[in-house]
Amino acid sequence: MRGKVWGFVLVAAVGGAAAWVFLHNSPPVVVDVARVSRGVVEEIVANTRAGTVKARWRSKLSPQTGGRVVAVPHREGEWVKAGELLLKLDDRVQQAQLQLAEKELKAARFRAQEACEAAELAQREWARGQALASEGVVSAQNLDLLASRRDQLRASCVAAQALVEQAEAQVHVAQAQLALTELLAPFSGVIAELSTEVGEWITPAPPGVPIPPVIDLLDPASLYVVAPIDELDVARVAVGQEVRVSVDPRPGVTFWGKVTKLAPYILDLAEQNRTADVEVEFNAGQDLSGVLPGASADVEIVVSRKENALRIPTSAVGEGKKVLVLEGGRLVERPVTTGLANWQYTEVLSGLAEGEEVVVSRDRPEIKPGVRAVGRP
Incomplete structure (x- = not known):
């Protein structure tokens, strides 16, 4: 029995010695350090x-109204300054409407001038009648007629001046409609994309629905x-x-x-x-x-x-x-x-x-x- 124990001890010692020799004689591990x-x-x-x-400065632009494209001054990749024209639509109708509004304004001003001059004349006639009435030359009834005519012509003058203001507003509307035919650069930048050409038609959109963008502008x-x-x-x-x-x-x-x-x-x-x-x-x-x-x-x-x-x-x-x-x-x-x-x-x-x-x-x-x-x- 004692011989077997010494045999096991001998085997373990030999194994340990072999392991020690292996560990100390084996090549070292190469590591990244x-x-x-x-x-x-x-x-x-x-x-x-x-x-x-x-x-941050980027806008996809489209005109606010429809029409036929007549000018595209700049191409993709070009630099434009704020306020430069990017696109122009056919504006012949809008130009005609503006000319009509301007002529109507001119006529309204002449009518107002005529009405107000008549009111001034009626005012002077009433003043003379009042002076003559104090001398007993003009009766009270005639003086009342002169006062009534004065008031009517004065009201006509005021109405004619209001029509002038209305005509001026019509001119402003026509100018605004004409401005809608031009698309201007809201800021300086580069045209990144252009999706329309001269001669093409931009279809107007229903109220509340934007027209699809035709120009992509970015800074x-x-x-x-x-x-x-x-x-x-x-x-x-x-x-x-x-x-x-x-x-x-x-x-x-x-x-x-x-x-x-x-x-x-x-x-x-x-x-x-x-x-x-x-x-x-x-x-x-x-x-x-x-x-x-x-x-x-x-x-x-x-x-x-x-x-x-x-x-x-x-x-x-x-x-x-x-x-x-x-x-x-x-x-x-x-x-x-x-x-x-x-x-x-x-x-x-x-x-x-x-x-x-x-x-x-x-x-x-x-x-x-x-x-x-x-x-x-």
Whole structure:
């Protein structure tokens, strides 16, 4: 019996010795490492899905009346100033109506002049009759007739002047109708889209129904980004915070902006996560060429920022906030206390010292505490 026990002990000793020899003679595991260093760490909030570049000054324009197009002075892509003519409709009917209204106004003024001159004459006749009546030359009955005629002609003068005002209003209406045949630029900008040509007919719409737009005008200097953020991040975002913006048409380029608006409600559509929209305006002085309305955009809102922070790559932080440190040629697992963090860097408050090397990737089963390892920066 004692021989069997010593046999088991011998086998275990030989196995342990073989394992020790294997562990110490096997080649070290090559691991990707990064040094604990100091630098900037930011806490950021990113959009949950692609945002969109928009133009704050953008209008889809259409004339307020129908008619045949007779002039389109500018084409797509051209810059126009505020007040410039964008489109003109056939205005022959409106011109004729204006001429008719102006002639009616002229006639009304002549009739008013005639009526008022007659009223003045009647006033003078009544005054003379009153003087003669005091001398007994004119009877009281004739004086009453003169007063009645004076009052009638005075009323006719007032009525004729009211007709002049009515005719003036008709002229203003005709001028307004004529102005509707011209579509002017409400602000300076670029014609992004033109969907009509000379000779085409723009059909008038029923009251309350707008005519479909024929010109899309936008000011490329008024660009901003609308992007959704998760409802869990809404409380951390505030107007005025700095934002990094990247857009698909300018890959590799980072733009800076500021949060200008945070939606006061949460979108709760069933097809998506619950989000709130933020608006970000680009800072002045940046080259925004190639940044076009409608382009996809991503935002990173800088919630907080710390300079000269002790930091490690975020990928080095494992479950339970533990890291693998390359120490003396072996991997040692060590717990750490973290602070600010983003997808790139995590601040280390305790547990590591500057200059130490940590493993940034644990994508292989042999990367574990206790094994011999060699770092690959």
